[in-house]
Amino acid sequence: MPDFVFSGDEAIARGAIDSGVSAAFAYPGTPSTEIMEFLQAHWDEYKATLSDEERAFVVAQWCSNEKTAYEAALGVSFVGRRAMVSMKHVGLNVAMDPFINSALVKINGGLVIVVADDPGMFSSQNEQDSRILADFAHIPCFEPSDQQEAYAMVRDAFAYSEIHEIPVLLRITTRLAHARAQIQVSPGMAPRALKKCSDPTAWTLMPGFARPRWRLLLKKYERFRADGEELAKLELRDKALGVITCGIGLKYYLENEDDWAALHGDKRPSHLHIDRYPLGRDKIQDLSNYVSKILVIEEGYPYIEREIVGTFDAPLPVLGKLSGDLSLSGELTADSVRLALGLAPLEALAASSIELPSRPPQFCQGCPHGDSFNALKAALQDEAEFLTTSDIGCYALAALPPYNAVESCVDMGASIGMARGASCVGQKNAVAVIGDSTFYHSGMTNLLDAVAHRSKLTLLILDNSTTGMTGAQPTISPGSRMKTLIEGLGVEAAHIRELEAHRKSHDINVAAIREELTYDGVSVIILKRECLEYLKKVRQQ
């Protein structure tokens, strides 16, 4: 009897609890958000299994951003306890500084970084592949193919991290994060004791200390490669085709394997499954010596394919994303893998004969953002020249009809920096629009730049008390402190306006925006009203 039905995210969270994790840190981001949500929902249960003195020292916390989350986790590791940080793929860019440098320190308590990539961009601005960043950092990367493996790999990753004194990156993708399946769990472990690292020079990356750490890391990396190689599963079967799979690609391959066998006299392709990086070479070489063609099935970038193409003793065709047999963009599917295996599609109904336009996402009915953008549009209506930069969150939907109110959405906090930059070089009426959560995440430092240089800039902070897009998680600071915070950053009190993001305040809001547009300096207009999803959540609690 299977124990639980878990999504990949939930399986990972449960894996962390059963590994005796002392601290978990995260910033919300689809498709990784549910890891922390599950931890927080089950944290009291977890605490109840701990002794009195342990209970006071386990935490599962949302943080300001991925970098602060990562750094807190490093501190936990330093003092000997287990920590997990979870984030979406672009969150790792924010945490890149601690991520790369943490490869050089002497990890003490296990440190596991869970990164959820989003091939297909279901809810992201790009398709970057975290396996490549793990390689760049010289950090071992584990990649599960289903929920059960995700659970087990968290436990393995903590152990590996402690044995080799290195962080471990667990890479998942959207489908695995959000699909549910039955999993079996194992008995939990107790948290580790507090025991500070006895070798502080191994954590002090000044050149003299860092150089030997880097040489050690280069040596360790070859060890990681050998360990991954040992665990890769190679089956030499039919010679016509060798299939290399990793991650969820395995499942799409297995979905089709019977049909391939039926077409090839019951023989099955030779198969190598890889679930750890850096990439080992021996089994790939063995496979290449045995088969006359290789197909690489990997979710994300053609990472393995690029590593192996052209490296064999004899010329050997390698099919995959670079060859065009699978698409370079979007996520894999059982269908695309089927075609790459040379199988005919299943017999399906024809697509509808009428054209089916896609249904654009839009604000929830009554969302405060709608009222804010109506005010902004009205304020700019008579301006011949303006620039409206936006940021990451529900409010980016204002780029679409019927609002068409903003002109950019690049990365967390970029709205303010971009508006400031444009204004410095002559753009009139530069307006940045950012949500409260994104402002705390990466907007504040940009505002500090604007204050320091007296840039002419109008900033709209849409303060809805929550991180709405990802399902209404709490923000790191209450809205009641927003004004003081902005004053503290140096914006003049007279040019900080607190308004209500509501239809009934439309005229007041339009007038205020217009006034601030004429000010030759930094103005901040805080438009306040709660997100409806947030209110719903509060009511349910």
Next chain:
Amino acid sequence: MNYNIILAGVGGQGGLSVSVLIANAALTAGFQVKQSEVHGMSQRGGEVVAHLRIADYEIQSPTIPKGAADLILAFEPLEALRYLPWLSASRGMVVSSLTPIRNFSAYPDTAEVVAEIKNLPNYRILDAETIARQAGNVKAANICLLGAAADLLPLKADSLRKQIELYFSAKGEAMVMANLKAFDEGRNKYGA
């Protein structure tokens, strides 16, 4: 045995709840289950689709291959059409609500959409919203549709009723009754 269902609708219609309900009934019956859903940006009034796979052996892909779906359960008629290429040519069935959600300007002519469904080899189309309203709660339209498809599933109608009771019990007796009634009315219409 394997049975593949695509649940298609618009954010906020309760499609994911129906998916969870069926999955729980399948698990109770001892089947294996895989379920895949889309979160995030696409949930804000956009298309929402869940894939639910039920089998008595290990399921591989978390999503249904094209041509392998047995059923499209559509909470909105245009959304039913979107996933036709997933439906098996030989056994595929569409069970769809009649009520369009016209929340964007490019929505095609409603009559055309409905006619397209009625052109399919196997379809059931019903005014789930009106039935649910009469049963006591318009929000039970999703459960009414489930009722209309109940006889197609490899599950007993009673086990689905039981899951409905469990699922809605936290929301009070009236909610449970309305949903059970909507389910039974759906069955009376088609899925008896």
